[in-house]
Amino acid sequence: MNRHWVDGVADAGIPADDRGLLYGDGVFRTGLVWDGQVHQFALQRQVLLTDAAALGLEVDVSGLTREMEHAAKQCGRGVLRITLSRLQTERGYGPRWPAPCRRIMSVAPLPARPAHWWGRGVHAGLLSMDSAGPASLSPHKHLNRLPQVLAQRALTPDSGLQEVLMTDPDGRVRCGSMSNLFLKKVDASGPAWITPADGSLMGVSRRSVASAMQRLGFSLEEQAVSMDDLQAAEEGFLANSLIGIWPLQRITQTGAQPESDTALTDWEAPGVQTRAVMAELDHPLVTDMLAAYGDST
Amino acid sequence: MNRHWVDGVADAGIPADDRGLLYGDGVFRTGLVWDGQVHQFALQRQVLLTDAAALGLEVDVSGLTREMEHAAKQCGRGVLRITLSRLQTERGYGPRWPAPCRRIMSVAPLPARPAHWWGRGVHAGLLSMDSAGPASLSPHKHLNRLPQVLAQRALTPDSGLQEVLMTDPDGRVRCGSMSNLFLKKVDASGPAWITPADGSLMGVSRRSVASAMQRLGFSLEEQAVSMDDLQAAEEGFLANSLIGIWPLQRITQTGAQPESDTALTDWEAPGVQTRAVMAELDHPLVTDMLAAYGDST
Incomplete structure (x- = not known):
């Protein structure tokens, strides 16, 4: 096709x-x-x-x-x-x-992916990258995607990972190789959603998620995301135009020795607010996959 | 053709x-x-x-x-x-x-370029770049060349520049958009040639220049190149496989307002040692252009 x-x-x-x-x-x-x-x-x-x-x-x-x-x-x-x-x-x-x-x-054709990735969440690996390319261009989807190509080497069939998140040389968490990251943070002023300020595309899915969150009354802030933010988060998800939203079930530190990988988060997925955003997003594949998943359990 | x-x-x-x-x-x-x-x-x-x-x-x-x-x-x-x-x-x-x-x-076909660029040297602009791409890949000539494409926007017909040198976010001088930079430094231990350690291609011209310098008994070190190094240098040149060597006559700080550009170096070009490397390199276009230039003056 x-x-x-x-x-x-x-x-x-x-x-x-x-x-x-x-x-x-x-x-x-x-x-x-x-x-x-x-x-x-x-x-x-x-x-x-x-x-x-x-x-x-x-x-x-x-x-x-x-x-x-x-x-x-x-x-x-x-x-x-x-x-x-x-x-x-x-x-x-x-x-x-x-x-x-x-x-x-x-x-x-659409890539064949199991419905439970939407229904129960995905596993993402965290990978240290020396740079995701020229920062001033990072909001734009240009044809220089070799960093993403190289990052996806971590997604081997036996890795158990569906996506890889990239960190910059200063240890900040940037975007996924093919998706944006959203985390629900808990701090003194109450819960709020955050998404990395740099290194993310200002694309369609980011805007759609922001709109859905606004309609739901959730606050969303673009900010630098540290490892502490990631580990303290209550729930999280990945988003792109194609998949809509994948709830995150687990994030693992990915290194040279996969056997020594350590889980940084372990969430019941999808979280309550993630589920609300998935419904509010009105994305046909998300709707379809959640229905298929509901039917099969 | x-x-x-x-x-x-x-x-x-x-x-x-x-x-x-x-x-x-x-x-x-x-x-x-x-x-x-x-x-x-x-x-x-x-x-x-x-x-x-x-x-x-x-x-x-x-x-x-x-x-x-x-x-x-x-x-x-x-x-x-x-x-x-x-x-x-x-x-x-x-x-x-x-x-x-x-x-x-x-x-x-070979680009049409005047012989005096080889004979009397070229002008290069210094441009601040936020990143020249993923550092671990920088020694390899991959297809992600958008930083170079964008840098060459500075080479407008009325800029008077033949090449643009890129600096990293820390203000270190990296390579040219299409060439490697070599500078003759003067320090306490005597003269030596330096070339930027990071952000340069480990390509053919770099190796050829290194070999020519070795035969001539010149020392060459790969190191971080600061603005001070650049301004203190006695002579310098650019090299790639196609042009061989272009002696540097002048390096200018390039900014948003071209009229406020300031010259950082102003050399009699080619310098004595640059001329020796040009001869030792045994590059047919350099030989040809120097002969043409000699004939025309």
């Missing part, structure tokens, strides 16, 4: 001088396709345009809209990835700025 | 699921082609294989060798870029490790 379109042309190849390939000079988004439509179409497109603007990419919005809609219709249910790369024929790093861009739509 | 070959097939397209494009999951090298051959062929191939191994990429060495030789022959004189990207059909960041790779050869 994997298919793609390049500037609207089905199954076209990418030229070897594509700057996304040569230098990672572009941006992308991955979204859920459900019932022939991109979930949160308008927000996905808006965030993509914001990221493109940060790289000085000029987007043909009507072409983009048409191609997103067409790809989603062809896909039915699955994953849509939209990639924009700088169109420029001159060699070398130097970017033409602003510049038009190549539009690449790719659709693929 | 731009041409390319994908796994030996002339002018083939890259599929839209290429992981170099999707995630920057690959490595590359750029080399000088002269008289139908890759300059320092064996060393270029060796460094490429080292970088590929750091990403768990398995290379068909005989195919690579044949395709490098063929592309160079077709090119005659110009630039060869060799790109290797992880071959894997599954979606998502998670890398298959080890994995075979796609081989992409691209040839292009």
Whole structure:
């Protein structure tokens, strides 16, 4: 079912001088396709345009809209990835700025994942990274994803992990390799949700979670997240556009010797507030998976 | 004259699921082609294989060798870029490790650059970067080059700059966007050459310069380079495989207001020892350009 379109042309190849390939000079988004439509179409497109603007990419919005809609219709249910790369024929790093861009739509089936990951939560490993890339670009989903690729080496079949969280050189907890982290903190002023201030994408799922929490009356703060914050948290979850929300059941310190891994948290998942956010988010896959999980137990 | 070959097939397209494009999951090298051959062929191939191994990429060495030789022959004189990207059909960041790779050869004409850049030196701007990417990967030439792309925005036609040097968040001077930096330092123990320890590629030009200096009896140390080191230096140059060596004539602090730029160094270029290294390097383009420059003055 994997298919793609390049500037609207089905199954076209990418030229070897594509700057996304040569230098990672572009941006992308991955979204859920459900019932022939991109979930949160308008927000996905808006965030993509914001990221493109940060790289000085000029987007043909009507072409983009048409191609997103067409790809989603062809896909039915699955994953849509939209990639924009700088169109420029001159060699070398130097970017033409602003510049038009190549539009690449790719659709693929949904990854097969058990319903209990939504219903009972997932295990995440905590991995020390020397850097997740240039901080000023981190809010934007650019094509430089090698840190995430390398982090996911920890997700071996026998690791028992579904995601890996990355810490920065100062020991602060950043985002997951493919998701944002949300933790329910307990402090003197009462409970509040926190999410890492740096190193996280300002993407669709982060905005959707923030909106859902606002409707529920939960407070959410962006702040630096320490190991102490993580260990003191009462519940937590991971979020991205595709999965919606995965409740966190356990976070493990991941090191060179997996046998010496230690659990940093061990929660009854989903927590009460996490369950409320999952319902409020109104994400079709979350709804579907929770129903499937409820049926199977 | 731009041409390319994908796994030996002339002018083939890259599929839209290429992981170099999707995630920057690959490595590359750029080399000088002269008289139908890759300059320092064996060393270029060796460094490429080292970088590929750091990403768990398995290379068909005989195919690579044949395709490098063929592309160079077709090119005659110009630039060869060799790109290797992880071959894997599954979606998502998670890398298959080890994995075979796609081989992409691209040839292009030499960029047109005036001989006096070699003969009288170049101007470089110093630019503060928040990060040049994950440090543990920095010795390897991977496909995540967005920091370099963004740095080269400073090289506008009216900037008068030929290269931009990047500093890290701690104010240390790292590499140039497309070259390594070498400075002749003067201290109590006598003159010595230094080059930044972190953030530099362990590439062909760095090794070639080190060898040339060794033959000349110059000492070269890898160390953190501060702004004080830079301002106290007596001479300096930039090096990469393509240009060989550009003597540095001036380094300027580059900021938001170009008109307030201040010169940090102002050297008679090339310096005496730089000139010696240029001759010892035995790089065909350097030799050619110095001859052309000598003829024209």
